[in-house]
Amino acid sequence: MSKKLLTILSAALLLTLLLGACGPQATEAPTQPPAPTAPAATEEPATTEEPIESGFTIGISNPFISSEYRTQMIAELIEVNQEYMAADITTELVIESADTDVAGQIQQLQNLMAQDVDAILVNPGDVSGLNATLQEALDQGIIVISVDQELDVPGVYNVGIDQKAWAMESAEWLAEKLGGEGDIVLIEGFPGHPANVARMEGVSEVLANYPGINVLATDTGRWDEATGQQVMSNFLAAYPNLDGYWTQDGMAIGALQAVMAANPAEWPQGVGEGRCQFLNLWEEALTMNPDFDSIAVANHPGVSPTGLRIAVNMLQGKEVDESTLGGANGLSFVLPLAAVITSENLDEGLAMCEGQPDAYLLDNIMTEEEVQQFFVQ
Amino acid sequence: MKNRITWDFLMTRYPVFFPLVLLVLSVAINLYLQPNMFQLSTLNSNMRVFLPLILLTVGQAIVLIAGGIDISVGGIVSVVNTILATRVGLEGSSELMWQYVLISLLVGALAGAINGFFIAYLRLQPIITTYATSFLYAGFALFILPNPGGGIPSAIASVYRTSTPLSLPLAFYVIAILLLVWAYVSSTRYGKYLFAVGGKAEAAYETAVPVTLVQFSAYVISGFMAALAGIAITMLSGSGNADIGNPMTLNSITAVVIGGNAFSGGIGGVAGPILGAITLSVIQNIISFSHINTWWETLVKATIIVAALAAPGVINLFRRRRA
Numbered sequence: 001m002s003k004k005l006l007t008i009l010s011a012a013l014l015l016t017l018l019l020g021a022c023g024p025q026a027t028e029a030p031t032q033p034p035a036p037t038a039p040a041a042t043e044e045p046a047t048t049e050e051p052i053e054s055g056f057t058i059g060i061s062n063p064f065i066s067s068e069y070r071t072q073m074i075a076e077l078i079e080v081n082q083e084y085m086a087a088d089i090t091t092e093l094v095i096e097s098a099d100t101d102v103a104g105q106i107q108q109l110q111n112l113m114a115q116d117v118d119a120i121l122v123n124p125g126d127v128s129g130l131n132a133t134l135q136e137a138l139d140q141g142i143i144v145i146s147v148d149q150e151l152d153v154p155g156v157y158n159v160g161i162d163q164k165a166w167a168m169e170s171a172e173w174l175a176e177k178l179g180g181e182g183d184i185v186l187i188e189g190f191p192g193h194p195a196n197v198a199r200m201e202g203v204s205e206v207l208a209n210y211p212g213i214n215v216l217a218t219d220t221g222r223w224d225e226a227t228g229q230q231v232m233s234n235f236l237a238a239y240p241n242l243d244g245y246w247t248q249d250g251m252a253i254g255a256l257q258a259v260m261a262a263n264p265a266e267w268p269q270g271v272g273e274g275r276c277q278f279l280n281l282w283e284e285a286l287t288m289n290p291d292f293d294s295i296a297v298a299n300h301p302g303v304s305p306t307g308l309r310i311a312v313n314m315l316q317g318k319e320v321d322e323s324t325l326g327g328a329n330g331l332s333f334v335l336p337l338a339a340v341i342t343s344e345n346l347d348e349g350l351a352m353c354e355g356q357p358d359a360y361l362l363d364n365i366m367t368e369e370e371v372q373q374f375f376v377q
Numbered sequence: 378m379k380n381r382i383t384w385d386f387l388m389t390r391y392p393v394f395f396p397l398v399l400l401v402l403s404v405a406i407n408l409y410l411q412p413n414m415f416q417l418s419t420l421n422s423n424m425r426v427f428l429p430l431i432l433l434t435v436g437q438a439i440v441l442i443a444g445g446i447d448i449s450v451g452g453i454v455s456v457v458n459t460i461l462a463t464r465v466g467l468e469g470s471s472e473l474m475w476q477y478v479l480i481s482l483l484v485g486a487l488a489g490a491i492n493g494f495f496i497a498y499l500r501l502q503p504i505i506t507t508y509a510t511s512f513l514y515a516g517f518a519l520f521i522l523p524n525p526g527g528g529i530p531s532a533i534a535s536v537y538r539t540s541t542p543l544s545l546p547l548a549f550y551v552i553a554i555l556l557l558v559w560a561y562v563s564s565t566r567y568g569k570y571l572f573a574v575g576g577k578a579e580a581a582y583e584t585a586v587p588v589t590l591v592q593f594s595a596y597v598i599s600g601f602m603a604a605l606a607g608i609a610i611t612m613l614s615g616s617g618n619a620d621i622g623n624p625m626t627l628n629s630i631t632a633v634v635i636g637g638n639a640f641s642g643g644i645g646g647v648a649g650p651i652l653g654a655i656t657l658s659v660i661q662n663i664i665s666f667s668h669i670n671t672w673w674e675t676l677v678k679a680t681i682i683v684a685a686l687a688a689p690g691v692i693n694l695f696r697r698r699r700a
Contacts, residue, residue, distance in 0.1 A: 094668070098674050100661075101625065102613075103614070106613065107426045107662070107665075114422075129615070197524055
């Protein structure tokens with residue numbers, strides 16, 4: 001028995017060492033620019049005691065991976081943090097990013113708190129399920145910023161675009177393009193997802209001003225390219241005389257592919273999205289139908305690295321100019337849209353995609369100087 | 378010689394042995410990476426997140442012992458969560474909360490009874506039936522609460538979040554109660570029936586075990602436990618989301634299997650799966666604290682889980698070779 005015990009213990013020890021060794025090494029792994037000299041964040045807590053100007057640790061909590069948006073977001077966060085690390089202002093980011101549920105994200109946040117981070121950037125997977133946990137973080141003196149998704153927790157700042165305005169931009173374009181008349185269909189994202197709800201509200205508001213536009217049907221493409229394509233194919237079959245369609249995000253690529261595949265005599269007018277793959281597809285569509293037109297409004301992941309800059313400035317003790325803030329609880333940094341591409345500036349959009357992968361979302365990260373507009377000078 | 382006998386003896390007579398080894402191992406690694414793990418506040422914040430899955434896992438374990446499987450548990454969690462979040466509300470009284478806690482438990486048992494009726498009385502395949510009803514329940518939750526929101530009073534939520542009687546997390550007491558109840562139940566005739574039905578239903582039938590009723594009851598218990606999990610996760614998050622339970626289903630099954638219960642039924646208990654559920658959650662912590670590169674996280678976690686699942690089989694394989 002004692003021999004067995006010894007085996008188990010030594011196995012435990014071995015695994016422990018292995019995992020321990022794994023940590024710092026793994027951060028140097030692929031794709032991302034490495035940070036060879038930075039010590040692991042866990043090794044220098046206790047810096048929160050006295051007011052300091054540097055050595056801040058920022059934690060990231062992201063509950064959804066395997067989307068281009070999130071991948072670009074994480075990569076950009078790491079990149080922007082390198083800047084601050086080089087200036088010794090921050091240490092290595094503590095990133096909690098995995099597909100998880102509400103309980104899992106609560107655990108992510110708790111683990112960040114347990115690692116004594118000074119600020120948390122959270123992309124919340126639930127509109128209110130994290131509230132109590134975020135309050136605990138605030139109570140510990142941690143600066144909490146919600147990126148991409150607005151939260152209504154006193155003390156939590158939000159950084160993002162106005163999702164409603166984002167959707168209104170392209171809905172307005174579609175309504176004008178159709179001259180305020182015609183039959184259209186809507187393909188929405190996840191029903192019930194806050195961003196989708198805000199967007200569809202925006203679309204309804206715009207369409208309310210155009211009584212001549214008739215919404216024949218609404219279906220969900222679940223923010224998925226393939227589903228969007230399938231839904232659009234069904235719509236094209238059901239409504240051969242469709243005048244237009246409104247959709248959002250990756251589903252726009254699927255929808256346009258469906259139109260190109262069906263190639264009806266009269267192409268419906270459709271909205272697109274600010275992704276290089278779509279702009280390339282747009283160029284291709286023009287070769288099939290020179291009259292084709294679209295609009296691509298970027299929902300850019302750059303809001304998160306901009307949020308990181310805001311967090312760093314707040315950590316350095318700069319005072320937020322609350323008069324520049326907006327949103328539901330007046331604690332939102334509402335960022336301008338990164339790019340609106342129409343047929344007039346399609347070339348510019350394509351130029352932005354030069355050298356970028358297909359999945360790249362047109363983006364804009366505010367510079368350190370640009371971020372100063374939110375702070376009292 | 379003696380060692381070999383001890384190992385086999387432990388593995389067969391005490392299915393809890395291996396999950397316990399896994400838990401001790403993973404807790405040791407977690408403790409090494411996070412030295413303040415056993416601080417009361419840290420321990421409590423961990424355990425309050427683990428508890429909903431633990432509760433769900435116990436129900437799943439009983440269904441597996443009885444030779445079935447319940448894929449609808451996550452849907453039941455969501456239904457309970459949306460009922461509480463919409464009916465009690467952020468401004469609700471504690472009387473209202475208790476009232477709907479009781480209703481939730483009934484709803485959970487009822488949902489389980491629907492599963493049980495199809496499987497035990499209509500003799501439908503458990504996996505297909507509960508897969509289908511999982512959509513039924515998830516759809517019902519979405520019907521109750523189309524957009525995330527609502528909630529329960531934060532004062533009630535904080536009872537769950539911050540209670541530490543005698544300096545121990547609330548979850549420890551819940552686990553103790555679960556173990557005591559199970560110790561009693563498994564010693565009763567009903568407990569023996571559960572194992573008999575899961576092990577060999579025909580033989581059980583021939584020895585006058587009420588097979589149909591026992592199968593039916595297992596799903597009712599599972600639905601009831603899912604309702605408890607739904608109450609716990611609602612108190613954890615304080616809010617409603619029709620999708621909240623969905624990702625928990627597979628975790629509950631994984632936890633049961635890590636806990637040493639056989640998929641084929643008739644073997645195992647409840648203690649092992651509880652340890653399995655904790656291990657599964659601790660593994661996520663280990664991944665967090667080891668600062669593995671973000672892009673590798675999912676792969677590493679899955680690898681550890683697969684290794685944990687495969688370990689007893691691999692050990693047995695080597696033992697057979699040597700014998």
